[in-house]
Each structure stands twice: as C-alpha cells, then as structure tokens.
Amino acid sequence: MLFVDTHAHLNDPAFDAERPAVMDNIFAAGVGKVVEIACAPGEWAQGVRLAAAYPGRVACAFGVHPEYGKTFSLSMLPELASFMSLPCAVALGEAGIDYWWDAGTREEQLALLGSQLPLCAKFAKPAVFHARNGKQPGQNAYADLLASLERWDYRPARKFRGVLHCFSGSWADARAGLDLGLALGVNGTFTYKNNHGLRDTIKKAGLENIVLETDCPYLPPQSARGKRNDPSFIPEIAARVAAEFGVSLEDAAQKTTANAFELFGQF
Numbered sequence: 001m002l003f004v005d006t007h008a009h010l011n012d013p014a015f016d017a018e019r020p021a022v023m024d025n026i027f028a029a030g031v032g033k034v035v036e037i038a039c040a041p042g043e044w045a046q047g048v049r050l051a052a053a054y055p056g057r058v059a060c061a062f063g064v065h066p067e068y069g070k071t072f073s074l075s076m077l078p079e080l081a082s083f084m085s086l087p088c089a090v091a092l093g094e095a096g097i098d099y100w101w102d103a104g105t106r107e108e109q110l111a112l113l114g115s116q117l118p119l120c121a122k123f124a125k126p127a128v129f130h131a132r133n134g135k136q137p138g139q140n141a142y143a144d145l146l147a148s149l150e151r152w153d154y155r156p157a158r159k160f161r162g163v164l165h166c167f168s169g170s171w172a173d174a175r176a177g178l179d180l181g182l183a184l185g186v187n188g189t190f191t192y193k194n195n196h197g198l199r200d201t202i203k204k205a206g207l208e209n210i211v212l213e214t215d216c217p218y219l220p221p222q223s224a225r226g227k228r229n230d231p232s233f234i235p236e237i238a239a240r241v242a243a244e245f246g247v248s249l250e251d252a253a254q255k256t257t258a259n260a261f262e263l264f265g266q267f
C-alpha cells in the first residue's frame with residue numbers, strides 16, 4: 001500500500017528538533033510520498049532543501065498563502081516562477097482566501113491570488129487552494145474563491161487542475177469545486193467526532209474526487225487531538241475514509257493515491 005500526504009508543512013519549526021526521525025517514521029508508516037507546501041517566500045528555499053534530501057519522496061508546492069501576503073510583493077513573482085520551474089515543483093500554492101485570520105481585505109486577497117494563478121498555465125501545474133470562511137455573515141471565502149476561479153484559464157492534461165485543500169465547505173461549495181475540476185483534500189478533521197456534515201459532503205463527492213492530506217503540524221486526527229500532527233497519521237485518516245465509503249483500506253489507499261497522481265502527476 002502506498003499512501004500520499006498531499007499537504008504537509010514539514011518545514012514548520014514544530015519539527016526542528018527531530019525532523020530526520022519524523023521523516024523516517026513517515027516512510028515506515030507506508031506514506032511513501034509527501035507534498036511539502038512552501039507557502040511564504042521565506043519557505044521556498046527550505047522546501048527545495050527538503051525535496052533534495054528525499055528525492056522521489058518529497059515534492060513541493062510553491063506559493064503565497066493569504067496570511068503571508070504582507071511578506072510578498074509583485075516584484076517577487078519572477079523568483080516564485082523560478083521555484084515553480086524546478087523539477088521538485090508539482091503545484092502552485094497554497095494560495096486562496098482566508099477570512100478567519102486577519103489576512104487582508106477581500107480585494108487584497110483576490111489580487112494576491114490573481115497574481116499567482118498565471119504560473120499554473122505557464123508551468124502546466126495545478127494549484128493548491130486554501131479557503132477559510134470568517135465568523136461574520138458574508139465572509140464566505142469559498143464563494144469568493146470559486147467565483148474567481150470561473151475565469152481561471154489553466155487546462156491540465158490530467159483529471160484535476162487543483163485541490164480545495166482541507167475542505168470544510170458546504171455541499172454546494174464541493175459541487176462547484178468539482179465542476180471546476182478541483183479535487184477535495186480530506187484530512188484529520190474528517191475523523192472528528194461531531195463532523196458528520198463534512199463526512200456526508202465528502203461521501204457525496206465520491207472516492208474518485210478526494211485526496212488525503214494532514215496539513216501538519218496542525219489538525220491531527222481524533223486519536224491525537226491536541227498533539228503535533230505529521231504525515232504518519234495518513235493511514236488513520238484513510239481507515240476512516242475506507243470505513244465511511246465501505247471499502248477496504250487497500251482500496252482507499254489505491255484510489256486516493258491514484259487521485260493524487262491525477263492531481264500532481266507521478267513524482
């Protein structure tokens with residue numbers, strides 16, 4: 001069985017004290033491949049170093065998360081493009097809209113997203129999207145992100161042109177995302193006791209449209225809530241996916257890994 005963690009932040013300082021041991025443990029757990037998300041200018045070179053240390057096992061997404069918008073300016077686009085051109089680059093991202101944290105105005109966030117998106121078509125790579133709704137009515141990150149993607153011109157050779165990572169939206173958001181050619185990222189939140197609505201939405205979306213992720217060091221599955229998350233928890237998330245879909249763990253692994261390769265290509 002080969003599992004893929006499609007969304008990890010292994011360069012987070014939470015791993016600094018024991019990164020090599022964490023990496024060994026990931027591979028021992030059957031998670032043979034990881035997409036490292038380098039989503040701030042200060043993380044791009046770190047992502048390259050991690051991928052170089054684990055060739056064929058760690059690939060990278062490069063981009064600017066809305067929370068890091070203030071560390072980026074348009075003059076840095078050529079630098080981002082040069083990272084996107086590297087062999088270890090499999091996607092742009094994560095990029096998107098966040099109304100939960102103070103990540104700038106709607107207009108600023110849409111501009112930051114819009115400045116990065118042309119790199120997908122330029123390098124024939126998908127995008128990893130972040131969307132988090134705010135607490136106030138009308139702060140609908142999914143609606144604003146999905147509406148802006150109506151005009152996105154990237155057309156991939158494979159099934160998916162991007163992923164709504166850490167999907168937490170409604171069924172209407174999921175449906176709109178699928179119609180736009182986006183996969184849905186399923187992580188530890190899928191295992192949380194009271195998350196029935198998310199499980200129903202993901203089941204409706206279908207096993208053929210989901211990829212597994214951790215978003216580590218955040219969002220560990222139910223058994224490890226409050227602790228540091230890492231990609232070795234992917235089999236636990238996969239087991240819950242298998243149970244909910246009524247398939248074997250092998251099937252869940254095989255299908256979600258195939259989906260990850262439809263999204264990022266084989267790496």
Ligand SMILES: [Zn+2]
Pocket residue numbers: 007009037094215
């Ligand atoms: Zn992330």
